[in-house]
Amino acid sequence: xxxxxxxxxxxxxxxxxxxxSIIGGLKVLKAPTTITLLTGGILVxxxxxxxGTKWETIExxxxxxxGLMAIGIYITLAIGLLVGSWILSxxxxxxxxxxxxxxxxxxxxxxxxxxxxxMSLMTGSSWGTIGTxxxxxxxxxxxxxxxxxxxxxxxVVGAMFGDKxxxxxxxxxxxxxxxxxxxxxxxxxxxxxxxxxxxxxLILFIILGMQYKTGGxxxxxxxxxxxxxxxxxxxxxxxxxxxxxxxLFLIYKKVPSLPVFGIGIILGCICAGVFQGSSLSxxxxxxxxxxxxxxxxxxxxxxxxxxxxxSTLGTVAIILxxxxxxxxxxAAGVLQVLVNSLSESTKSWKAIMVGSYITxxxxxxxxxxxxxxxxxxxxxxxxxxxxxxxxxxxxxRMLEDTGTxxxxxxxxxxxxxxxxxxxxxxxxxxxxxxxxxxxxxxxxFIYIFxxxxxxxxxxxxxx
Numbered sequence: 001x002x003x004x005x006x007x008x009x010x011x012x013x014x015x016x017x018x019x020x021s022i023i024g025g026l027k028v029l030k031a032p033t034t035i036t037l038l039t040g041g042i043l044v045x046x047x048x049x050x051x052g053t054k055w056e057t058i059e060x061x062x063x064x065x066x067g068l069m070a071i072g073i074y075i076t077l078a079i080g081l082l083v084g085s086w087i088l089s090x091x092x093x094x095x096x097x098x099x100x101x102x103x104x105x106x107x108x109x110x111x112x113x114x115x116x117x118x119m120s121l122m123t124g125s126s127w128g129t130i131g132t133x134x135x136x137x138x139x140x141x142x143x144x145x146x147x148x149x150x151x152x153x154x155x156v157v158g159a160m161f162g163d164k165x166x167x168x169x170x171x172x173x174x175x176x177x178x179x180x181x182x183x184x185x186x187x188x189x190x191x192x193x194x195x196x197x198x199x200x201x202l203i204l205f206i207i208l209g210m211q212y213k214t215g216g217x218x219x220x221x222x223x224x225x226x227x228x229x230x231x232x233x234x235x236x237x238x239x240x241x242x243x244x245x246x247x248l249f250l251i252y253k254k255v256p257s258l259p260v261f262g263i264g265i266i267l268g269c270i271c272a273g274v275f276q277g278s279s280l281s282x283x284x285x286x287x288x289x290x291x292x293x294x295x296x297x298x299x300x301x302x303x304x305x306x307x308x309x310x311s312t313l314g315t316v317a318i319i320l321x322x323x324x325x326x327x328x329x330x331a332a333g334v335l336q337v338l339v340n341s342l343s344e345s346t347k348s349w350k351a352i353m354v355g356s357y358i359t360x361x362x363x364x365x366x367x368x369x370x371x372x373x374x375x376x377x378x379x380x381x382x383x384x385x386x387x388x389x390x391x392x393x394x395x396x397r398m399l400e401d402t403g404t405x406x407x408x409x410x411x412x413x414x415x416x417x418x419x420x421x422x423x424x425x426x427x428x429x430x431x432x433x434x435x436x437x438x439x440x441x442x443x444x445f446i447y448i449f450x451x452x453x454x455x456x457x458x459x460x461x462x463x
Contacts, residue, residue, distance in 0.1 A: 010051050011337035018044050018329055018366060026411070033412050034314075034321045041324035048332045062327035068371045069319055071257070072127075072414050076312045076319070078261035079131035079422060080290075084307030085268030086135075087291040088283065090234040090276055091243050093304065095136035096143065097230050100223050105144045105212035109205035112137050112151060113158040117198075120162025123251035124169035126415070128260070129159040130422055132244050138423055139303045143226040150208055152425040153433025156408050157201045160415075161436055164194055164404050168254060171370060171404045178378030179396035189393040192453035193401055197439030204435060229300045233293075235275045243267040306424070315421035322368035322412050329366050330376075338362070339380055349388040353448045356381060356395075357441065360402035368413045370403030391455035401440040408437045 018040055025036030045058055086092045103111055115137070120129040134155045141151035163169045165187055176186035230236060247264040251257070265287070272278040278286075290308025293301040329335070342355040364373045378399060385395050407413040409431040411420075416427040423430075431437070447453040 007333070008337055008341060011332065011334045014044055014047060014329060014332055014334055015338075015362070017047060018325070022412075034317050037318070037321035037325040037412055041321070041326075041328060044325075044332075045328040048328045051332075053328070053332045058328050058331040061331040062323055065323040065327055065330070065367065065369070065372055066320065068375070069323060069369055069414065072369070072371075072418070073316050073319055075127055075257055075261065076315050076418055076421070077309055078258060078265070079127070080307060080309045080312035081265050081287050082131060082261050082268065082307075083135055083422070084286045084290050084309075084311075085265050085272065085283070086132075086243060087293075087304050087307055088276065088278055088286045089240060089243070089268045089271035090236060091240045091268060091271060092136050092139065093230045093234045094236045094238070094240045095133075095244070096139035096303070097227060097236055099136060099140035100143045100227055103140060103144070105146065106209045107206075108141070108144055108146055108212070109150055109154045109209045110202060112141075112154040113161075113202060113205055116155050116158025117162045118158075119248065120159045120169075121166045122162075122168075123248055124163060124166040124172070124254075125251050125257065126159035126163035126169075127418060128247070128251050128257065129162070130155060130419055131261075132247060132264075134159065134423060135306075142299060142303050143223045144212070145223075146212060148423075148425050149429040150205075150433050152419065152423045152430035154201075154205050155423065156419055156430060156434045157198070157436045160405060160408055160434075161194065161198050164400055165190060168252070171374070171400060174371075174374050175378070175396040175399040175404070176393075178374050179392050179399065180382060181393045181396045185393055186396045189397050189453075189455070190400060192447060193397060193440040193443045194405075194436065196443050197436040200439060201435045204433070208433075225297060226300055226303075229295050229297045233295050233300075237275050240271055240275060243271060312421060315417050318412060318417045319368075319414055322414070322417075325412075326367040326372070330372075334366075335359075335363055335376065336380070339377075339384070343384050343387070349390050350448055352384060352388050353390065353394065353398075354445070356384070357398055357402060357444060357448075360398055361406070361441075364403050364406060364413070365410060368407070368410065370399075370407050370414075373403045374399050394454060398444070401444050405437045405440050409434060 021040030021043055022036060025031040025039060049055055116129050116133060119133050120126050137155060138151055141148060166172055167183060173183065176183045243264050246267060247260055250260045269283050272283055286308060288309055290306055290311050291304060293304035295301055338359050342359060346352050346355060360377060363377060367373055381395055385392055407415040408419060409427060410416050411427040420427045
């Protein structure tokens with residue numbers, strides 16, 4: 001008993017140390033996210049080793065976390081290459097051009113969210129949606145004079161909403177699979193926490209859009225300057241829309257992400273050679289260092305000077321640092337202690353669900369990856385939900401509410417890092433304009449305390 005109390009005490013000390021290191025680094029010292037995560041990981045590792053955790057165990061946990069994050073790292077690098085090739089080819093410029101021509105400022109944010117929702121729902125890929133359509137919509141936003149954080153919020157809401165509810169999405173497949181729930185039942189149950197937040201987000205985008213002039217004709221001087229500059233700088237042939245059409249079609253057909261983006265990069269380079277007359281030397285330079293716009297128009301140059309593999313290395317560094325931060329906490333058994341404490345100290349199903357949500361929030365903040373969160377918490381919490389006769393569909397929904405959704409507004413979370421790096425807007429600046437990401441948890445707590453949207457408590461014993 002004394003050993004058990006000692007383990008619980010040490011687990012909470014390590015957890016507090018990790019939280020303090022994050023708050024102290026990011027908020028007090030204003031240190032870079034990468035350094036803050038590395039420092040926190042080192043401090044927790046030192047204390048864990050002094051208290052008996054073997055370094056080999058921490059190292060194994062680190063390699064497992066990096067392994068689970070590897071696909072995200074490779075996709076991030078691939079999208080950097082994709083963006084560079086699509087700007088050089090004129091694909092992104094032509095998307096911006098037609099976006100400025102067709103979208104009215106007053107409905108732009110609303111339509112941005114709807115477009116990204118449909119793309120993500122059809123393809124099951126939030127990252128693919130942001131890395132393709134999202135980039136072009138950010139350019140249109142600049143041309144219309146709409147704050148970048150508004151647009152980033154609308155893009156994230158749309159991409160996350162579609163991804164969360166799409167039966168093609170990896171998270172929508174993983175969460176019920178690891179919770180022992182049918183995928184259709186899982187999607188239907190998620191509507192309770194996802195749709196209200198999505199409707200509120202759309203209302204917000206309509207209200208924000210009201211402050212901008214209406215009408216379909218672009219008369220804004222900045223927009224006109226952008227249109228003329230794009231026409232003078234690129235051959236804006238409609239065939240340049242072929243690469244994104246092919247990429248989205250392949251994602252929809254469930255072709256693996258990396259080959260899809262590879263095809264998109266190749267198509268971008270081919271279009272760059274055919275339509276813009278780019279040489280192989282120019283292509284390789286842009287793929288590595290990104291496109292550097294030198295039109296002389298500051299707004300256009302800032303809009304198009306992006307992409308390339310090197311532009312994503314900072315994002316990759318944060319992802320790897322997050323793995324360093326979470327590894328010692330996982331190796332020291334902090335999560336298992338939290339779950340055991342929750343199960344043993346609680347007698348009501350409501351307390352179990354509240355505690356489970358809090359545990360998930362802590363764990364996703366530590367691990368930063370919903371892949372890790374799903375694979376660890378799903379199997380661990382199944383017996384607890386069964387013990388209290390709570391329908392397991394609440395477990396699968398909880399994994400998505402706290403993982404798939406919330407990860408977009410955690411500054412060091414994989415999804416947040418990706419969105420911030422690709423869209424060029426810090427996580428904390430767009431987070432407030434992406435209500436769906438956090439309102440799902442708010443509605444979940446409302447349902448827990450009211451009993452609405454939970455399901456029959458006696459229905460859950462699943463073999």
